[in-house]
Each structure stands twice: as structure tokens, then as C-alpha cells.
Amino acid sequence: EADIYQTPRYLVIGTGKKITLECSQTMGHDKMYWYQQDPGMELHLIHYSYGVNSTEKGDLSSESTVSRIRTEHFPLTLESARPSHTSQYLCASSESSPMQETQYFGPGTRLLVL
Amino acid sequence: AQSVTQLGSHVSVSEGALVLLRCNYSSSVPPYLFWYVQYPNQGLQLLLKYTSAATLVKGINGFEAEFKKSETSFHLTKPSAHMSDAAEYFCAVSQGFQKLVFGTGTRLLVSP
Numbered sequence: 008e009a010d011i012y013q014t015p016r017y018l019v020i021g022t023g024k025k026i027t028l029e030c031s032q033t034m035g036h037d038k039m040y041w042y043q044q045d046p047g048m049e050l051h052l053i054h055y056s057y058g059v060n061s062t063e064k065g066d067l068s069s070e071s072t073v074s075r076i077r078t079e080h081f082p083l084t085l086e087s088a089r090p091s092h093t094s095q096y097l098c099a100s101s102e103s104s105p106m107q108e109t110q111y112f113g114p115g116t117r118l119l120v121l
Numbered sequence: 122a123q124s125v126t127q128l129g130s131h132v133s134v135s136e137g138a139l140v141l142l143r144c145n146y147s148s149s150v151p152p153y154l155f156w157y158v159q160y161p162n163q164g165l166q167l168l169l170k171y172t173s174a175a176t177l178v179k180g181i182n183g184f185e186a187e188f189k190k191s192e193t194s195f196h197l198t199k200p201s202a203h204m205s206d207a208a209e210y211f212c213a214v215s216q217g218f219q220k221l222v223f224g225t226g227t228r229l230l231v232s233p
Contacts, residue, residue: 049211049226066220108155114163114164115163
């Protein structure tokens with residue numbers, strides 16, 4: 008079944024640790040996105056990718072980095088986690104053809120940095 | 122730049138009552154508009170989208186939305202609320218190149 012997956016779903020970690028949030032999709036989509044969502048707030052785009060070896064920064068500045076070595080995989084990394092990184096991170100993907108603006112979302116990773 | 126405004130951070134209705142969630146957009150070009158629903162501890166699920174075809178768009182779970190250019194609105198409605206409709210609802214507009222701008226969300230509360 009075509010879907011988009013995120014692991015872990017929940018992560019509690021100490022300050023200064025390096026973390027990687029995983030996102031994979033089996034829908035064959037070229038475009039992928041990372042959003043940050045604080046409780047009760049809107050989503051803010053922090054990274055996106057048009058395809059393999061393409062990464063762009065989004066509208067909200069983030070200390071995280073991303074990579075796109077394979078079409079189906081778009082991991083997000085924080086080199087040194089801080090309490091200010093506590094948030095929910097949502098991954099999404101979409102087709103690259105014109106008129107196909109719909110983004111499909113994963114279940115999210117809820118990150119708590121102590 | 123495109124933007125959306127969702128009026129009301131919380132809307133409360135009784136089960137069986139009409140649901141109306143408001144969304145106004147700002148766009149310098151014909152917009153693509155979306156409504157997504159988010160259940161607790163889950164990602165976003167697409168309810169419906171407007172892509173310049175019919176102005177009345179029908180979505181899943183009995184929801185529909187009407188695009189009104191003169192009012193720059195894209196309000197979400199459902200004739201009869203169900204308890205399972207309780208969730209957070211987000212309106213979004215496409216900025217082009219498939220970048221979405223989301224509203225702040227409206228939490229729908231449904232009472233028995």
C-alpha cells in the first residue's frame with residue numbers, strides 16, 4: 008500500500024544529542040517536505056526537496072538539515088538538540104507534475120528535548 | 122504572497138448541527154485551496170481541494186466547501202456534525218511550486 012512513514016513517532020532526548028528523524032514514502036513522489044508544528048499552531052515549512060540531490064530551505068529558519076539521496080527517503084537531522092527544538096515534525100510528499108498540488112502527510116514525530 | 126485567515130480558533134457544535142468553519146484567503150493569482158483535518162497525534166489528511174474547476178467542492182466524510190472569489194472565501198461546511206468530526210481543521214493555499222501556506226487552524230468540538 009502506498010503511504011508515507013515517519014519514525015520514531017515519539018522521541019524524548021537530552022540537550023546536545025544528535026538526532027535523525029526518518030521519513031519514507033512509497034508513493035513514487037518526487038517532492039518531499041518537512042514542516043514544524045507547535046501545539047495548537049499552524050504548520051511552518053522548514054525544508055523541501057524537488058528530487059534526488061535537491062534540498063531547499065523553507066519559510067521558517069531551522070537549525071536542522073536534510074538530505075535526499077534516494078527518492079523515497081528524506082531524513083531530517085539535528086546535530087545538537089536543544090529544548091527550543093521541542094515540537095512536532097511532519098513530513099509530506101507530492102507529485103511533481105503541474106496541477107498536482109496535493110501534499111500527503113505522514114503521522115508526524117513528536118520531539119521533546121530536555 | 123499568499124496567506125489564509127481562519128476565523129475562530131475553536132468552534133463548538135452539537136451533534137447533528139451544521140458545521141461551518143471559516144477561511145479567507147489572500148492571493149494575487151488564482152489560488153489552489155485546501156482543507157486538511159488533523160486528528161490527535163496524527164498527521165494531516167486531505168478533506169478536499171479547489172483547483173479552479175467547480176466552485177462547490179465535495180470532500181470526504183460529508184464535508185464540502187464553496188469557493189467565492191468575490192468574498193475571497195473558502196468556508197468548510199457539513200450539514201450534520203458527528204462526534205467523530207471532532208478534530209483540528211486547517212485551511213491552506215498554494216504558493217506555487219507546490220508550497221503550501223497554512224492557516225492557524227480551527228479546533229472543532231462536538232458535544233452530544
